[in-house]
Amino acid sequence: MFHTKRAYWRKLDNAAKIFPATSGKRDTRVFRFYCELHQDVIPEALQKALDTTIEKYPVFLSVLRKGFFWYYLEESSIRPVVKQESKPPCSDLYIHDKKSLLFDVTYYKKRINFEVFHALTDGTGATQFIRELVKNYLIEAHASDGLTDEPLTDSSITVQDLEDDSFSKYYSPNSKKKTRKVKAFQLHGPGTRDGELQITEATLSVKDVLSKAREYNVSITVYLTAVFLCAIHEEMNRFQEHKPVALMVPLNLRKFFPSDSMLNFFGWIEPYYRFGPGHSSFGDVVQEVKQYFSNELTKDQVAVRMNELMGLERNPILRILPLEIKNFGMKLGARFSGKDVTAVFSNMSVVSMPGQYIPYIKRFGVFTSTPTMELCMCSFQDQLALTFTSRFESRNIERNFFRILKEHGIASEFPEPDFPPRQKERLVGKRFFQWFTFGSIAAAVITVMINMIVTPHLYWSLFAVAGAFSMWLALAVAFFKRRNLLKNSLWQLFIITIGCVIWDLCTGWNGWSVDYVLPGMCVLILASMITITFVQRLKPKDYMVYYVINAIYGLVPVILLLAGAATVRYPSVICSGICLLSLAGLVIFNGRDFFSELGKKFHI
Template identity: 30%
Template sequence: MKDEHRRDDEPSDWFTLDNAAKIYPAAHTDSKPQVFRLSVTLTSPIRVARLQDAAERMIVRCPYFRVHLKRGAFWYYLERCDALPLIEPLADEPVSGFAIRRTHDLLFRVLARDATVAIDFSHVLTDGHGAMRFLASIIAEYLRLCGEPIEADPWLLDPDERPAAEESEDAYRRYFRKRLSKPPELGPAYHVPGFPLPGYRVITGRLPVAEALATAKRYGATLTEYLTAAYIESVVERHRHQSESFIRPRKSVIRIEVPVNMRRLFPSRSMRNFSLFVSPEIDLALGEYTFDEIVKIVHHTMNVQLDPRQLLRQLGRNVAGELNPFVRVVPLFLKDVYLSYLHYRLGDRLYSGVISNLGRFSFPASVEKHVRSVGFTLGRNPVRKKDCAVVSHGNELSISIGSMITGRELESRFFRRLVEDGNAVTVSEVGG
């Protein structure tokens, strides 16, 4: 029997994983679930039945998200399924971890409580850009089903519109160029030590965007550069305190992974992953740094690494590895072992933390008036232990630092820097 929720014009019954997604199934564990959360709080309580209808209409519009993960002989792939998202209660847990290999599960969860809608996404499915657009479209459709007049907008996905082929493309393949030199090899970085928490704690600071932008401008930096420098300074302080203890740190490099939305440099309408990274760092073996010096290093490093030619080297290395004839014929059970190791060697091991700044979470005016606030949280990572997620809406900047360890010294120093620079920060905490 034909599923009444399926469209007659939908594409094939399976999708390959995009280049970034290929590593996530192998790296996925219960303690490192490779998920992130986006949330929107409205001005009125959620009507769950209407939200359910909106989510169902939007998942039919986005067949590349209506999939579950399957094992092939050589690679994982995404198989189309008839599952529909079921609205679940939003608990106090900052980000839910879910088993991506369950045969009939979607790779995202929609949750609601009071006036808040949240979606937990597996990174196998999409990145922050695709997640923001999908959630914004669900919110707009929900409001329309509630009787609100919602204007059409290019940012919003129309549930009555056929999906564009480019939405499901692997944009990494599209921009891949052969025979580019590889980016420089990086050495291991310092990781903040600490005693493990039983759960996951998120400390969120909210402050006016205008104040934060003005502060960054005073330092001659962008907002992302300023926040990255503040985070590095906070890690430096933890390194200094540890250096004064009986267990001295073995690593002197503090390096932060800063995701880059590649669509800003290489046009693409892909709703799947299309992000790479820049990696500003300082080496404490060379001496001490003032905050102004850290800002300058971050600013100049990011300017160099954000050059499209530099990013293409990183993209080329990643895609060339996937296309390597030997790699392609290695059985999946062996790839799992290798890719898990690769994720550690080229990922977790190299970074003291992550700062992911999604930028402005925007809505058309007809939706905007119903939105009170937004949130963004990264999932757990037992190697880095702490990561930072940033998003803005209206004149509010939200900065959430997730932690798997008990100590709050890093978060305290980070937000103290913002306050010392004249920002009015309101701090809250969940989980733990």
């Protein structure tokens, strides 16, 4: 009744802005929710379930695009396809210059896996999605059992509610500033082989953990936070105890500010404990953590951090900085803020399902990619699923954690790792580029050696080195921008023309670089972009900006001609005329797409 169309494109919410800038091989910013069933997954039924689920949550049909000032999410016609799990858990989902969905649904034996890039949603949104997916799967796979479609959410929620930017909705500029934090103890040690993610899963009884937590008059989250702090402390030496052990604990802001958004809407607190030279009992730790939670988990205190981050985003000076500068700043900020915490503890809370579906489900679980160490938790029925992810070879902290629980009378079960055998990646292109890089360096070194031995009074090897570097740079751009041929073409245009200008200057300036190369390359690249557009059947939104940039760059030759820097008239005039006509054609025949694309790319 209240269903309405989703937005064609939308800005990233406040929390999501940092994820594209800081994602990489060491931390993909991907997290996984999974559901383990009592029977093997039927792929065909899972595909039908996914198709049904995505109709309810079309917000997930988005690709991440790069603007001049910010990233943004754009509606996509790409349809998700269920696959058997083959890649390592939490592998890259956001790949630069590749238009792909930011989530993945896979299966392996009895497990349904839902992985998502954090810029798209948070733990609450992911929980809603996998609950709906599992429900739809069970209805498809067990149709003969008479399962009915029981709603999991309020049917009056619209697509606009799901896409609501709650950070902007609840932002208040009149908020007190956060106090300065103390730098925390940092985890160190040998990393895992190839930097792979080390995963340790365990299940506990919710009743057992809750019973122990009540002995200390605290919640399960406070109790396990204290256990985690003590487990880390056991790996510290006396000289390291001058720094506190601090955990980042994400918070679901929907508990403080009403929201049905599927976008990111979370904050965090950073409980800590300073273990001094004297003995600190577990009771001391848990009571101090309890006091910290009590002080910080108020609406006013939670709003402080949210408003502080929103204030940075809305700073007029920062807003107009180009995206690449923002990315550099966000990477630095993430690195420095990472020194405020030792590890992360994420509680995804209770996963509930209607009674008719419960007999088919064994458990739910969750874990995430991390550059250091993170503990994730969720519960289903009486099963409390805990998963450690780590980039360290040592598992001492995990061992300490579960030993403390055992000493408290809480038994832990460790299910066998249920992941497919890791397949060796095919790195043919990467290997070729490595050999080409080595060959370019070898050619440059050998040339310099011959120059120094045979003709030491001449410096001809400098030209050979410059030539080798130019070839390497052109191939490097072609390799790293291979997923987007239009962007690749623009990079080649800039590199070749600027390189030729530098070469012209270094050889006494004859003007050939601006008289012939610059206008010739502009026309050639424009022709190649038109060819790529027709061959790949690209839509206006996919090629518009690249055409505009090429057209503007193509006006440079006539400007240089008018300024007297270029001396040959006809190449510059022809080039600028063609580029001006291409720009006029874009505006006249695709004006709506032209201004729409400019609005997306240049939103601040």
